[in-house]
Amino acid sequence: MNFLKTTIVLVVIVVAVFTVFVYLGIYNVAATKPHTELASKVFEVVKTRSIQVRAKNITPPSSSDNDIIKGAHHYEEMCATCHGAPGIDPSEIGKGLNPKPPDLGKSAGRWNSKELFWILKHGIKMTGMPAFGPTHTDKELWSIVAFIERLPEISEEEYKNMLGKSNYKEHDNNNHHHNHRDNIHTH
Numbered sequence: 001m002n003f004l005k006t007t008i009v010l011v012v013i014v015v016a017v018f019t020v021f022v023y024l025g026i027y028n029v030a031a032t033k034p035h036t037e038l039a040s041k042v043f044e045v046v047k048t049r050s051i052q053v054r055a056k057n058i059t060p061p062s063s064s065d066n067d068i069i070k071g072a073h074h075y076e077e078m079c080a081t082c083h084g085a086p087g088i089d090p091s092e093i094g095k096g097l098n099p100k101p102p103d104l105g106k107s108a109g110r111w112n113s114k115e116l117f118w119i120l121k122h123g124i125k126m127t128g129m130p131a132f133g134p135t136h137t138d139k140e141l142w143s144i145v146a147f148i149e150r151l152p153e154i155s156e157e158e159y160k161n162m163l164g165k166s167n168y169k170e171h172d173n174n175n176h177h178h179n180h181r182d183n184i185h186t187h
């Protein structure tokens with residue numbers, strides 16, 4: 001009985017301390033202030049395992065060079081703002097986010113194709129990484145995966161060439177395309 005009483009008292013104390021911590025606004029949610037080291041580590045593990053477990057049973061299709069070019073167009077439209085691209089820094093939006101959108105040419109190698117696909121389709125909660133599943137077909141998402149897997153080898157010049165290729169629009173059957181930024185094509 002004593003053990004039960006002690007447990008209940010402890011639980012009440014923990015809940016009370018937590019409530020005070022929250023209501024006094026002690027945790028700083030400002031994007032300009034990094035998470036505490038403990039919070040970052042915990043989230044890193046939660047994120048990694050959550051993605052690995054959910055992506056395990058996905059089957060990646062094969063991809064062609066044409067897919068990679070389509071992926072480059074999608075990337076320029078939807079990802080470069082935050083993640084940057086070969087020869088292009090992230091915009092003010094990308095620079096102000098916390099956690100920071102990583103340079104995918106450097107960091108995407110830690111994920112396999114299935115995991116990248118899962119991340120693009122579902123996004124990552126409370127990080128600014130959007131889910132593209134609600135607005136894109138699986139085929140389009142796989143073309144972006146194919147592109148980001150090539151990203152480490154793509155130079156600034158090759159990237160511009162890829163964006164200059166127009167077969168993206170001609171072969172896009174479902175009429176899904178974005179308004180291209182003009183400045184990137186002329187160079």
Ligand code: HEC
Pocket residue numbers: 047074075078079080081082083094097098099100101102104107108110116119120124127128129130132144148
């Ligand atoms: C509004 C900003 C924003 C946009 C747009 C965006 N991302 Fe992200 N992305 C992020 C942030 C922030 C993270 C970091 C999440 C974290 O640290 O857990 C991230 C993480 C990722 C990751 C995991 C990288 C890693 O090393 O853990 C991948 C892959 C990724 N994004 C791909 C993309 C692709 C591809 C697109 C375009 C289709 C895209 N993102 C568009 C903000 C963005």
